[in-house]
Amino acid sequence: MNISDAAYAVAHDYPGGCESLAPRMGMSANILRNKVNPNNTTHHLTLAEAVRMSQITGDARIAKAIAEELGYTLVETPRVEDCNDAAIVEMMGKAWETHGDVGKEICKTLDDGRVELKEVDRVESRIFTHAQVLFTLAARLRGMAN
Incomplete structure (x- = not known):
């Protein structure tokens, strides 16, 4: 968008x-x-x-x-109360889900033997979403550190 x-x-x-x-x-x-x-x-x-x-x-x-x-990924800084073991498990599940979304989009892109710019845009969007989840996971772990 x-x-x-x-x-x-x-x-x-x-x-x-x-x-x-x-x-x-x-x-x-x-x-x-x-x-x-x-x-x-x-x-x-x-x-x-x-x-x-x-x-x-x-x-x-x-x-x-x-x-x-600008080619960046926006990561929401988690609140301290959101930094706990349950939140980490939840974020791991989300990371697996978004990783799968990247793979599915790549497969759809390559399925017909042609790569179109709109398909690359969709792959990039899935990658950005996956990166956001991973960075949020890291931020939550940082929030748990003493």
């Missing part, structure tokens, strides 16, 4: 949409709709507004889109 689409989705997927989110951001719903409209050339969401919108909604899609655009 590109950055503009992510901003649009965060605003419109919030319960109540722009009408509910905009007052919490200190603006009218019409202004917020214009700022997140990818086709609008006169109103733009500032970086501070994008961060505030992400904080209010609890939705990190804008940050994830920025990271992906």
